[in-house]
Amino acid sequence: MEGNSSGEPAADQLMTTTSRHQFGDDPDEPAVAISVIENMKEEYGLFVWPCSIVLAEYVWQQRLRFSGATVVELGAGTSLPGLVAAKVGAHVTLTDDANKLEVLDNMRRVCHLNKLHCNILGLTWGVWDASIFTLCPRIILGADVLYDNDAFDDLFATVTFLLQNSPGSVFITTYHNRSGHHHIEFLMVKWGLKCVKLLDGLSFMPPCKVSGLSGNLQLAEISLSNEVAEPTVSH
């Protein structure tokens, strides 16, 4: 471990931990394990949020659907769902706010730690940099990206653009349903989207993972309202 001039570990390093996340039926012999570097700073994207644990489990359970798919994760932060998608054979681009260089650097470290090759991209919602025009994801992921009302329109503008850029694609998101669905329903109508699947986030979690989660966590699959949804494959 590197230290400061007195040989002590830097304060930043003291706040860093590595968490391990397992997937599969046998806890003693997990089919997939992902290590995530977290930092207890006041930076949302350096912490594994419960929504990310739920979405990552969903990706694992739907792994046949993800194998070979092109996936973009928005507001990925520590990127657990995208990393599971990469592990099961998806071609993954992990994105976060282009101004959050520390978060983007941490994504690179976490990919390296797990020996996974993902593209890392600064993508700020509602901003049209050239790179967004090259993205044609089959599946867009977003864990806990619906938490700031002021950012909802920018997020939905980006999601709608990506859905339109890749016909037949779907946005899969997990969020805390704190005050009912009216906000999201309003946004879906506004942006020409529809919810094709809505699940209680805890309903498909293995019992060993439920104990660490609380709140009304929801998973929604969202597509363009003028498209017919493809059937989903469960494993």
Ligand SMILES: C[S@@+](CC[C@H](N)C(=O)[O-])C[C@H]1O[C@@H](n2cnc3c(N)ncnc32)[C@H](O)[C@@H]1O
């Ligand atoms: C609550 S954290 C969730 C992080 C991760 N998805 C998880 O669930 O652990 C919200 C994430 O959205 C990112 N974010 C916030 N505003 C954004 C914006 N305008 N454009 C892109 N990303 C943004 C943050 O940097 C952060 O990584």
